[in-house]
Amino acid sequence: MRTEPEILSPDETSFLVRQRVARLATADAGGNPHAIPVCFAYTPGAVYIALDEKPKGVPPTQLKRVRNIVENPGVALIADRYDEDWSLLAYVMVRGRAELVEPDIEEHASAVRLLRGKYHQYERMRIEENPVIAIRPERVVSWGALDEPDARPQVLDTVRGRRSVRRYVDKEVSPDLVDKVLEAARWAPSPHGRQPWRFAVITGRQTKERLADAMGEEWRSNLEMDGQDTEIVEKRLEGSRRRLLDAPVLVLLCLYLEDLDEYPDAERQESEITMAVQSLGAAAQNALLAAYDLGLDAGWMCAPLFCPKEVTEALELDPTLVPHALLTLGYAEGDPPKRRSRKPLEELIILRA
Numbered sequence: 001m002r003t004e005p006e007i008l009s010p011d012e013t014s015f016l017v018r019q020r021v022a023r024l025a026t027a028d029a030g031g032n033p034h035a036i037p038v039c040f041a042y043t044p045g046a047v048y049i050a051l052d053e054k055p056k057g058v059p060p061t062q063l064k065r066v067r068n069i070v071e072n073p074g075v076a077l078i079a080d081r082y083d084e085d086w087s088l089l090a091y092v093m094v095r096g097r098a099e100l101v102e103p104d105i106e107e108h109a110s111a112v113r114l115l116r117g118k119y120h121q122y123e124r125m126r127i128e129e130n131p132v133i134a135i136r137p138e139r140v141v142s143w144g145a146l147d148e149p150d151a152r153p154q155v156l157d158t159v160r161g162r163r164s165v166r167r168y169v170d171k172e173v174s175p176d177l178v179d180k181v182l183e184a185a186r187w188a189p190s191p192h193g194r195q196p197w198r199f200a201v202i203t204g205r206q207t208k209e210r211l212a213d214a215m216g217e218e219w220r221s222n223l224e225m226d227g228q229d230t231e232i233v234e235k236r237l238e239g240s241r242r243r244l245l246d247a248p249v250l251v252l253l254c255l256y257l258e259d260l261d262e263y264p265d266a267e268r269q270e271s272e273i274t275m276a277v278q279s280l281g282a283a284a285q286n287a288l289l290a291a292y293d294l295g296l297d298a299g300w301m302c303a304p305l306f307c308p309k310e311v312t313e314a315l316e317l318d319p320t321l322v323p324h325a326l327l328t329l330g331y332a333e334g335d336p337p338k339r340r341s342r343k344p345l346e347e348l349i350i351l352r353a
């Protein structure tokens with residue numbers, strides 16, 4: 001147990017800012033305790049808690065926690081980690097004085113920014129119209145394995161478990177699952193946060209056929225140009241067509257460059273586009289990992305990159321969109337026969353300075 005006046009240590013700070021929920025304890029003038037779970041944001045000198053519009057039945061200022069703070073500003077906030085492996089247990093408790101920061105005060109705007117930055121749900125709530133609770137930390141108590149990483153190994157399991165699937169069983173994917181996959185893509189890192197990608201979701205047989213026909217034509221002429229044997233050309237084309245038609249869902253990832261920064265020189269402009277492409281890759285990987293996590297399987301087809309014009313025409317897309325990749329989504333017919341191994345890490349890390 002560590003007790004320290006006023007200031008959170010680096011370990012306590014990093015533990016606290018990783019937590020999504022804490023418990024706020026207040027008491028009325030008579031000392032009757034009241035504790036509730038809260039979403040919070042921390043910045044040195046203050047813990048902020050929004051008074052949001054979740055259905056509460058009473059105006060925010062009538063909430064018990066608010067009435068208690070007005071009567072008795074002494075509060076405690078505790079954030080903790082529970083794990084069946086008790087070597088990972090930890091908590092940070094902040095004691096201090098709470099006050100209401102009203103919307104017309106400058107601090108209110110920065111508190112709302114912090115809260116919205118941490119919880120995307122607040123983006124759609126009018127928390128800026130209500131006061132924000134600010135706790136001024138005066139005393140901190142902490143205990144346990146604060147510096148153990150929170151992320152359980154599941155992320156790595158998902159990363160290692162995901163694999164490219166090229167054949168699916170005939171089973172529909174619920175639109176809700178597709179939205180969840182795209183929600184993961186939406187949260188990919190992107191240059192300047194501009195999200196330079198858009199998604200087309202294709203499930204209809206006719207649309208798939210139009211797409212397969214358009215891409216097939218272009219591929220045929222490329223393969224013929226490469227001097228490939230006619231029989232092999234036909235076989236490869238048929239395989240690719242089947243892949244498109246048999247996948248329950250196709251997601252076309254398009255690059256969207258209209259929101260990017262513009263530079264006077266070609267070199268920086270090119271880097272800007274490269275960043276957008278890198279970000280599209282991150283969005284694709286987010287989608288693939290989310291799909292695997294949701295019990296779906298997925299594959300990546302690069303074909304649209306080689307015939308963007310044909311894809312745009314077939315799907316009647318806006319010309320500002322550049323088709324880049326197709327993700328197939330569905331349920332795997334079996335374990336994929338082609339599982340590529342990976343180079344050892346030591347071969348990939350070329351410098352440890």
Ligand SMILES: Cc1cc2nc3c(=O)[nH]c(=O)nc-3n(C[C@H](O)[C@H](O)[C@H](O)COP(=O)(O)O)c2cc1C
Pocket residue numbers: 162163164165166300301302303338339340
């Ligand atoms: C940019 C990119 C393009 C790809 N294009 C195709 C493709 O057109 N067809 C295909 O079957 N797989 C494609 N893949 C999947 C790779 O072949 C696959 O990721 C790789 O073999 C490793 O296998 P795994 O994904 O099962 O780990 C592509 C992957 C990437 C990153």
